[in-house]
Amino acid sequence: MKILSYVLVIIILIVGVSFAGLNSESVSINYYVGVGKLPLSLLVVITFAIGCLIGLLVGIAMYLRLKSQNFRLKNRIKIAEKEVSNLRTMPLQDNR
Numbered sequence: 001m002k003i004l005s006y007v008l009v010i011i012i013l014i015v016g017v018s019f020a021g022l023n024s025e026s027v028s029i030n031y032y033v034g035v036g037k038l039p040l041s042l043l044v045v046i047t048f049a050i051g052c053l054i055g056l057l058v059g060i061a062m063y064l065r066l067k068s069q070n071f072r073l074k075n076r077i078k079i080a081e082k083e084v085s086n087l088r089t090m091p092l093q094d095n096r
Contacts, residue, residue: 019044 020041027043029036038046 020039023040023044025040026037027040029038029043
């Protein structure tokens, strides 16, 4: 399995280097305060990195939200188990 992952990484690196070599022309980037020029391959890498960062932040936010929800649900289970335990120890009352 490790060999397969190494081969996959090498293939991705080769494709990335060939992409960078084929797309070395500079493109202009217009943003609100100015204009910049970057090679197309670097622009793609930066865009990919920003997308990964945004995805990571969203993933962390979802993880924390689910972790707190899990904590609340565990507390509700403890309370319900205590209630069931208390109901089991109560003596039965006869309605005569």
